[in-house]
Amino acid sequence: MSALTAVAKVRAYELGRAVPLATRRHVHVSDRPLVFVPLSMAGEANAPLGCLIGTDEAQPRVLVVQDPRNRTQRFAFAAQLAEIVLAYVDGCTVSMVEERGKSVFADAPQLVVANPGGVEFTRLLGRSTRFRRTEGEWPVAPTVPVLGRWLTWFAESTEKPGASTVLALTTVLCRHWATGQSALEDANLAALMGWIAPWDGLTGPCAAEQAEDPAIWPPAGPATDPDFDNGVLAKLIAAYDRALDDTAKSTAMLRMLAVLREQMQPTWHLMWKAIALLRAIPPASTVEKRWLRDRQDFTAIVEYWRDNPIPQARVDNAVRAAQRLDRLERALDEVTVDAAMDDELAMAEFRLSGEAFQGSVVACDPVRTDGTGTRRKLRPHIVVATADPLRLEEGATVRSSARPAQEATVVGVERSADLTWPARVTLELRNGMGRRLIPEPGTVPELGERLCYAALETKFAINATFPKREETPWTHGGPPPPYEPEQQSTMDIATEDWS
Amino acid sequence: MTAMLPTSAEASRVVEAVLADLRMAGPRGVVVDSPPGAGKSTLVVRAAGTLVDEGSGQVMVVAQTNEQVDDLVYRLATGYPGLTIGRLSAQDYLPTPRVVHDNVMVEKAVAKLVSAAIVVATAAKWTTVSDGTWPWAIVDEAYQMRSDTLLRIANRFDRALFVGDPGQLDPFSTVETNRWTGLTWDPMQSAVAALLRHNPDLPLHRLPVSWRLPASAAPAVSAAFYPFTPFVSGTGPGERTLSLRTAALRSSPVDGAIEAAVDAGWSLFEMPNRHALRTDAEAVAACATIAQRLLERGPLAFTPDGLSTGEPVTPSRIAIGTAHRDQAAAIRAQLGALGSRTGGITVDTANRLQGREYDVTIVLHPLSGRLDATAFHLESGRLCVLTSRHRHACIVVARAGIQELLDAHPSTEPVHLSVPVKFPDGWEANQSILTHLQPYKVRAP
Numbered sequence: 001m002s003a004l005t006a007v008a009k010v011r012a013y014e015l016g017r018a019v020p021l022a023t024r025r026h027v028h029v030s031d032r033p034l035v036f037v038p039l040s041m042a043g044e045a046n047a048p049l050g051c052l053i054g055t056d057e058a059q060p061r062v063l064v065v066q067d068p069r070n071r072t073q074r075f076a077f078a079a080q081l082a083e084i085v086l087a088y089v090d091g092c093t094v095s096m097v098e099e100r101g102k103s104v105f106a107d108a109p110q111l112v113v114a115n116p117g118g119v120e121f122t123r124l125l126g127r128s129t130r131f132r133r134t135e136g137e138w139p140v141a142p143t144v145p146v147l148g149r150w151l152t153w154f155a156e157s158t159e160k161p162g163a164s165t166v167l168a169l170t171t172v173l174c175r176h177w178a179t180g181q182s183a184l185e186d187a188n189l190a191a192l193m194g195w196i197a198p199w200d201g202l203t204g205p206c207a208a209e210q211a212e213d214p215a216i217w218p219p220a221g222p223a224t225d226p227d228f229d230n231g232v233l234a235k236l237i238a239a240y241d242r243a244l245d246d247t248a249k250s251t252a253m254l255r256m257l258a259v260l261r262e263q264m265q266p267t268w269h270l271m272w273k274a275i276a277l278l279r280a281i282p283p284a285s286t287v288e289k290r291w292l293r294d295r296q297d298f299t300a301i302v303e304y305w306r307d308n309p310i311p312q313a314r315v316d317n318a319v320r321a322a323q324r325l326d327r328l329e330r331a332l333d334e335v336t337v338d339a340a341m342d343d344e345l346a347m348a349e350f351r352l353s354g355e356a357f358q359g360s361v362v363a364c365d366p367v368r369t370d371g372t373g374t375r376r377k378l379r380p381h382i383v384v385a386t387a388d389p390l391r392l393e394e395g396a397t398v399r400s401s402a403r404p405a406q407e408a409t410v411v412g413v414e415r416s417a418d419l420t421w422p423a424r425v426t427l428e429l430r431n432g433m434g435r436r437l438i439p440e441p442g443t444v445p446e447l448g449e450r451l452c453y454a455a456l457e458t459k460f461a462i463n464a465t466f467p468k469r470e471e472t473p474w475t476h477g478g479p480p481p482p483y484e485p486e487q488q489s490t491m492d493i494a495t496e497d498w499s
Numbered sequence: 500m501t502a503m504l505p506t507s508a509e510a511s512r513v514v515e516a517v518l519a520d521l522r523m524a525g526p527r528g529v530v531v532d533s534p535p536g537a538g539k540s541t542l543v544v545r546a547a548g549t550l551v552d553e554g555s556g557q558v559m560v561v562a563q564t565n566e567q568v569d570d571l572v573y574r575l576a577t578g579y580p581g582l583t584i585g586r587l588s589a590q591d592y593l594p595t596p597r598v599v600h601d602n603v604m605v606e607k608a609v610a611k612l613v614s615a616a617i618v619v620a621t622a623a624k625w626t627t628v629s630d631g632t633w634p635w636a637i638v639d640e641a642y643q644m645r646s647d648t649l650l651r652i653a654n655r656f657d658r659a660l661f662v663g664d665p666g667q668l669d670p671f672s673t674v675e676t677n678r679w680t681g682l683t684w685d686p687m688q689s690a691v692a693a694l695l696r697h698n699p700d701l702p703l704h705r706l707p708v709s710w711r712l713p714a715s716a717a718p719a720v721s722a723a724f725y726p727f728t729p730f731v732s733g734t735g736p737g738e739r740t741l742s743l744r745t746a747a748l749r750s751s752p753v754d755g756a757i758e759a760a761v762d763a764g765w766s767l768f769e770m771p772n773r774h775a776l777r778t779d780a781e782a783v784a785a786c787a788t789i790a791q792r793l794l795e796r797g798p799l800a801f802t803p804d805g806l807s808t809g810e811p812v813t814p815s816r817i818a819i820g821t822a823h824r825d826q827a828a829a830i831r832a833q834l835g836a837l838g839s840r841t842g843g844i845t846v847d848t849a850n851r852l853q854g855r856e857y858d859v860t861i862v863l864h865p866l867s868g869r870l871d872a873t874a875f876h877l878e879s880g881r882l883c884v885l886t887s888r889h890r891h892a893c894i895v896v897a898r899a900g901i902q903e904l905l906d907a908h909p910s911t912e913p914v915h916l917s918v919p920v921k922f923p924d925g926w927e928a929n930q931s932i933l934t935h936l937q938p939y940k941v942r943a944p
Contacts, residue, residue: 393828
């Protein structure tokens with residue numbers, strides 16, 4: 001936790017309500033997100049119990065597994081879920097637009113879950129369905145492996161910093177608000193929403209306390225309340241298993257449906273409320289750019305699967321792991337810089353750590369030129385007075401959020417001998433002023449202009465090169481064997497080494 | 500002096516064994532583990548010469564930073580005046596004075612270096628070379644290199660010598676990397692770890708003697724950070740000493756800490772227990788003041804093969820090490836405010852001090868003034884780098900309470916399947932060094 005977040009948390013605690021950590025929204029919120037509230041049965045890894053899912057708050061679809069221990073019913077649930085998810089994904093592929101010379105889908109899917117647990121549920125359900133076969137022994141519906149691929153795609157996209165194809169609401173809300181409770185308590189959506197948007201005239205702490213009572217606010221899943229498991233769910237499942245005929249079975253099923261819907265409904269509405277809250281924050285200027293990247297990723301995977309309908313590998317091979325790490329690191333780098341340039345509260349962290357400073361221009365030489373090279377170059381100087389605890393040294397390259405394309409070099413930092421601020425920073429502007437020896441109007445900061453300069457740089461290294469998969473070097477075990485779906489029988493999968 | 504001969508003989512025996520492995524048509528890789536200051540660069544230079552002598556064609560040398568590359572170029576160029584050394588560089592590289600020699604060529608494209616006997620570049624630069632194969636590569640500081648970087652350059656060479664210090668900082672990433680945990684090709688592990696997991700039969704040598712660390716430091720560093728692969732100091736007790744030209748008029752705790760370090764090679768300047776911000780103003784001031792005071796007292800360094808009258812310890816022979824960049828920046832600013840006398844002192848983070856060597860180091864303890872002990876601050880490599888850069892003495896600046904902090908934060912890192920256990924554990928290494936420092940403690944008011 002940074003010092004500023006800590007301060008915000010203390011303030012939130014004193015005020016009894018959440019305090020904003022961002023002035024802009026740093027994620028894309030789709031007009032038509034697919035909201036997903038999954039529940040799983042306790043005691044088994046990823047045994048789906050049911051879910052609420054849909055794109056319309058008024059009309060959620062309820063899916064329920066009568067006996068989660070029954071594998072056939074689990075995959076029947078997956079088939080039902082596939083129908084909804086695949087129809088939603090297909091809905092995003094209806095129109096294409098031209099972006100930077102390439103066709104991309106005008107929209108991309110966005111899956112919204114309550115918390116990181118929901119993402120993990122998605123990942124595990126994807127893992128358990130994407131390798132299933134549709135013929136031979138124990139076949140599943142043809143849509144089930146396709147669902148598995150998409151759920152895996154969604155879950156993997158959450159690893160990429162700045163991607164908005166999956167929103168885990170508690171994570172996104174904590175990025176935008178600080179509350180007066182611990183990180184553990186913040187992971188409870190109802191408690192978190194209690195601090196951000198308390199209901200019934202309650203204060204944040206009161207609402208959060210209420211949210212801890214599972215009788216009023218059932219857990220947002222995927223784990224259920226243990227008292228509910230013992231007192232209600234166990235009896236319902238037993239009743240279903242004991243039912244002798246179809247009528248009795250369907251009665252038991254309807255009761256279970258009603259009870260589970262009751263468990264999930266509060267979370268469902270809370271999630272839509274959270275989405276509305278996020279929509280109300282003005283988006284940061286770079287959100288659009290990152291969403292375009294999500295749409296490009298989506299377009300690429302749709303086109304890839306059109307020709308190669310194969311599931312993602314269980315583990316990354318050596319080359320893919322290295323490539324993915326490279327992509328993720330670059331994405332993180334970019335999103336950190338973008339957020340700071342877009343949002344003064346994010347920038348404040350860097351000002352506090354001395355990597356950025358804000359101040360007014362107190363002197364300016366816009367027509368200064370440098371004649372030391374072979375050609376005379378325009379190199380204006382400006383002096384910015386700042387009260388920030390600056391830790392930049394001469395030679396550092398800085399940029400301002402007002403002119404993000406313009407690079408400036410710190411050529412001098414003057415401060416009083418006792419190390420107190422304000423300091424006067426002299427900057428030499430290097431580019432972005434036109435081609436002549438007189439700067440274009442508006443390209444050089446004027447006297448009195450308030451500016452924030454930061455030494456944050458994205459590495460634009462040209463796309464890194466990696467060996468081909470079949471050229472994996474001996475240091476990394478040599479080329480991996482090619483993928484052969486028929487290699488493994490279902491029996492092998494059942495006895496597979498899961499360690 | 501009696502201890503000198505066997506250690507020296509033992510060290511040359513290991514070097515000869517490494518060179519013999521290179522001459523032999525055999526394993527595709529050879530790994531040499533080297534404790535701090537054990538003559539790693541000397542070995543790299545000798546190995547490069549041996550490979551050239553063997554006539555195995557142009558030798559590819561990989562280092563991790565431009566600083567390291569320039570150092571190697573300097574050593575190769577002066578060590579082999581008859582050979583042409585190629586320095587492959589990035590677009591914006593400006594040759595440092597060290598690489599300007601008659602037999603050094605600096606080029607941005609490897610194609611222009613065909614006449615060179617040895618080509619040196621950073622790993623990052625080698626990843627941009629997309630064709631050509633070299634019969635031999637020498638990878639220096641291989642434990643600092645990430646496995647994914649090795650993957651990108653490994654197709655450029657047939658066989659390779661990997662040299663590095665296993666006790667230094669592991670490579671790191673800012674993103675979540677759990678999905679690869681346990682894979683033998685996990686891109687986050689060090690290049691040597693990946694190499695050895697895929698090729699467990701490669702010959703592994705260990706350099707047994709640290710020429711840098713004095714007799715006062717080698718046993719402590721060896722026990723704390725290399726518990727299963729001990730090494731000894733190349734100089735015996737009393738062979739490498741410091742003295743101060745001036746006496747303090749009224750001895751302050753700062754003088755006490757300096758004198759303890761001069762006498763024993765170690766001192767712990769302990770400030771009152773307090774939770775502080777990362778850039779703890781008092782600790783920062785203490786580091787700067789100790790450095791300034793040390794210079795005022797006119798330290799002289801005595802070594803067995805140096806001048807009998809001693810050599811003055813200049814600012815360039817002093818380093819201040821920290822865990823975080825903002826701490827280093829704060830200390831630099833503080834030194835700047837103290838005046839020009841301290842100009843030239845190196846102040847940097849552990850990551851950047853790796854592989855460097857000074858006469859005296861001042862260390863801001865990573866756990867000083869902290870509320871918690873995270874994996875970052877406990878990492879054994881960090882403390883190892885900070886406490887093993889010195890040839891004469893090391894002064895550790897810390898707030899009291901680290902013992903209690905360690906007790907309150909036992910190591911709780913999750914254990915993952917198929918991940919080799921790494922020794923030593925950071926928590927234990929911290930305890931070991933702290934215990935070692937107790938007799939040299941000087942309390943600040």
